[in-house]
Amino acid sequence: MLLTITTTHQPATDLGYLLYKHPARVQTFKLAFGEAHVFYPETSEDHCTAALLLDINPVGLVRGKKDFALSQYVNDRPYVASSFLSVAIAQVYGTALNGTCKDRPELAQTPIPLEATMSVLPSRGGAELLTRLFEPLGYTVSAEPHVLDSQFPDWGMSPYYTLTLTHTVRLADLLSHLYMLIPVLDNDKHYYVGDGEVQKLLAKGEGWLSGHPEKDLITRRYLKHQRSLQRAALEQLVDEDTDSLKQDEEEIAAEDQLIEPEAKISLHQQRLGAALAVLKNSGAQRVLDLGCGEGRLLRLLLDEKQFTEIVGMDVSHRSLEMAADRLKLDHMPDRQRARLTLIQGSLMYRDARLQGFDAAAVVEVIEHLDPPRLAAFERVLFEFAHPATVVITTPNAEYNIMWESLPAGQFRHRDHRFEWTRAEFQAWAEGICERFGYTVRYLPIGPEDATVGAPSQMAVFDVIQQ
Numbered sequence: 001m002l003l004t005i006t007t008t009h010q011p012a013t014d015l016g017y018l019l020y021k022h023p024a025r026v027q028t029f030k031l032a033f034g035e036a037h038v039f040y041p042e043t044s045e046d047h048c049t050a051a052l053l054l055d056i057n058p059v060g061l062v063r064g065k066k067d068f069a070l071s072q073y074v075n076d077r078p079y080v081a082s083s084f085l086s087v088a089i090a091q092v093y094g095t096a097l098n099g100t101c102k103d104r105p106e107l108a109q110t111p112i113p114l115e116a117t118m119s120v121l122p123s124r125g126g127a128e129l130l131t132r133l134f135e136p137l138g139y140t141v142s143a144e145p146h147v148l149d150s151q152f153p154d155w156g157m158s159p160y161y162t163l164t165l166t167h168t169v170r171l172a173d174l175l176s177h178l179y180m181l182i183p184v185l186d187n188d189k190h191y192y193v194g195d196g197e198v199q200k201l202l203a204k205g206e207g208w209l210s211g212h213p214e215k216d217l218i219t220r221r222y223l224k225h226q227r228s229l230q231r232a233a234l235e236q237l238v239d240e241d242t243d244s245l246k247q248d249e250e251e252i253a254a255e256d257q258l259i260e261p262e263a264k265i266s267l268h269q270q271r272l273g274a275a276l277a278v279l280k281n282s283g284a285q286r287v288l289d290l291g292c293g294e295g296r297l298l299r300l301l302l303d304e305k306q307f308t309e310i311v312g313m314d315v316s317h318r319s320l321e322m323a324a325d326r327l328k329l330d331h332m333p334d335r336q337r338a339r340l341t342l343i344q345g346s347l348m349y350r351d352a353r354l355q356g357f358d359a360a361a362v363v364e365v366i367e368h369l370d371p372p373r374l375a376a377f378e379r380v381l382f383e384f385a386h387p388a389t390v391v392i393t394t395p396n397a398e399y400n401i402m403w404e405s406l407p408a409g410q411f412r413h414r415d416h417r418f419e420w421t422r423a424e425f426q427a428w429a430e431g432i433c434e435r436f437g438y439t440v441r442y443l444p445i446g447p448e449d450a451t452v453g454a455p456s457q458m459a460v461f462d463v464i465q466q
């Protein structure tokens, strides 16, 4: 099972930065179901190819399964690109899949000429399905079918193809498309689908899935196989979630360290305190905490009797589990418990569960969203959910120069997609007011400097009553 990615962007060797894999090295990654090797068959200024070779251990695949059957040994799993390749993409190219690149941040956000080739790829739906899935996303699709057995041409064609996709596209988008569509093409039972998969579907489908003509087929197939938990794959997927959580923890801890020693309350506490104060002042009773993470704000909201209905939403299933733990949901008295609901969902998708609330808080979340996707978020929150009050906080990029440990031009956290100056944040907020009928005011958070302002910034939106 081989995936090669080639670029002719110059210098082509920048592909190494984008993938976080050095072109001069062969690297091997241990996965629960085998090994992945990354190497570069060609590297030059104008042409560079990275190869991901997946070597699946067929015995490892069935180890630990209770219901042994011969079919588990005699199947095509080790030899074809199935969802194991998806898992390998997430594991080995995870940072690139998220669109993050420390050394070439602009390039990660720029469409570049890319060609991806996969052999041997099963397509249950033939070459036609390959075209239906990839052409709407802008790819030139070339699929070369394989006969079932070259010695016996009468046996006819196999469901396997060598697929080549060509497009000028962001590397992160290419990887997201492959990550999601490979299991859709294969449509066979192989790995566990649970809540976490719904989350991944939403997260990786951001910006393209909702407009795809085959959206129904993609969603149905992707979420179809509820049985057969492939334990090995699941472990890998859970690790991945834990990683992103660790990042959030690191981010908050790092920021707290950066705060002047005399500031007794951490910057994050100040943000949460400010958000809470605004929500209380607004008179809101039914409140949303969007991108609630591990539930730090939810804890504060629960302590205030004024809030009769509190909903925390996050795209990360793992974060919600941590929130449930942290808030001791299982041991909460019934009346308290009845006030709080945790839901999984993405702020990129219109969601009826978010309607009918008085106020919403979005604390340190927008900078994690891809700039081209912000417009979707704006409509989801301000047009469809439409709470009377909205509190949004985000870092103030101007303040970064106050932190000596932060290299110039770098974001505070590697998952941040942008950090705005006060003027940028305010220009964005004014646009929202015009389009959706709100007024806005701004509050600094943290120690304020005369020139660069405070480390964090808050905008409070109030709906204009008709």
Ligand code: SAH
Residues within 6 Å of the ligand: 248, 290, 291, 292, 293, 294, 295, 296, 297, 313, 314, 315, 316, 319, 345, 346, 347, 348, 362, 363, 364, 365, 368, 369
């Ligand atoms: N508001 C929390 C967590 C901030 S970290 C706090 O202040 O402590 C950012 C959070 O946004 C993470 O939990 C992340 O999972 C979530 N997030 C990122 N993209 C999202 C999306 N599209 N929809 C919902 N939540 C998202």
